[in-house]
Amino acid sequence: MTTGGPSTAVQPQPFSILSVGLNIHAAIILPVKLIQTNELYSLYDLLEVRYFINQLNFSDDRYTISDQNWTSAKKLLWQKYKNSEQIETCIHLINDFELSHNKQKYQSDFEVFVRESKIEDFTQTRGETIFVSTIHKAKGKEFSTVFLMLAESFPDSNEKNRQLYVAMTRAKNNLFIHINGNYLDNISCRDMKKKLDPFPYQKSNLLIIQLTHRDIWLDFFIERQKLISCRK
Numbered sequence: 001m002t003t004g005g006p007s008t009a010v011q012p013q014p015f016s017i018l019s020v021g022l023n024i025h026a027a028i029i030l031p032v033k034l035i036q037t038n039e040l041y042s043l044y045d046l047l048e049v050r051y052f053i054n055q056l057n058f059s060d061d062r063y064t065i066s067d068q069n070w071t072s073a074k075k076l077l078w079q080k081y082k083n084s085e086q087i088e089t090c091i092h093l094i095n096d097f098e099l100s101h102n103k104q105k106y107q108s109d110f111e112v113f114v115r116e117s118k119i120e121d122f123t124q125t126r127g128e129t130i131f132v133s134t135i136h137k138a139k140g141k142e143f144s145t146v147f148l149m150l151a152e153s154f155p156d157s158n159e160k161n162r163q164l165y166v167a168m169t170r171a172k173n174n175l176f177i178h179i180n181g182n183y184l185d186n187i188s189c190r191d192m193k194k195k196l197d198p199f200p201y202q203k204s205n206l207l208i209i210q211l212t213h214r215d216i217w218l219d220f221f222i223e224r225q226k227l228i229s230c231r232k
Contacts, residue, residue: 047081048086063106138170
């Protein structure tokens with residue numbers, strides 16, 4: 001779990017590891033998911049969601065969605081996008097809508113539900129999966145084991161203290177705190193172990209940025225088609 005924003009490079013100095021309730025297992029390969037938000041785009045624009053809505057055959061002359069159309073749209077969605085990375089999000093979105101609209105489904109209700117939903121609302125934290133998240137996006141969720149990465153700066157405000165409390169209380173069984181400061185040196189609790197790592201870690205020369213569709217200039221090559229064709 002990171003504290004949000006770009007990763008802070010670890011300074012070339014010793015850092016400590018506080019661990020509570022250690023329960024180390026043999027190394028295994030697990031899938032990794034990023035708990036992200038859709039602040040810059042709407043779930044309504046997700047290809048799989050748009051396909052599902054198209055299969056519902058919305059019409060101006062009717063207001064409800066028949067059970068037959070709903071069931072058929074779910075079946076077609078699974079057949080076409082069962083291998084998609086976003087199919088799990090779509091399934092959870094559909095299931096949540098069904099739970100709150102189990103008697104009658106209205107077209108307008110589903111459209112509003114999709115537009116007002118956030119992608120992190122449908123991130124399931126159960127199962128053998130590693131989730132990477134900021135503290136803010138992990139709020140309200142719980143995990144069996146949490147690895148918390150803290151920067152050297154001291155939490156000098158009530159807001160930062162609340163964030164630290166939220167991060168620590170996400171763990172149900174095991175909590176590992178990696179910190180390159182000393183402001184947690186005085187805390188103590190049952191089964192807590194502390195380890196000092198004296199290895200001098202250098203700043204990374206690699207920066208990885210995750211881009212979204214809003215970072216893509218779709219018409220960039222419109223005026224450059226001749227140049228591209230000349231290079232073929």
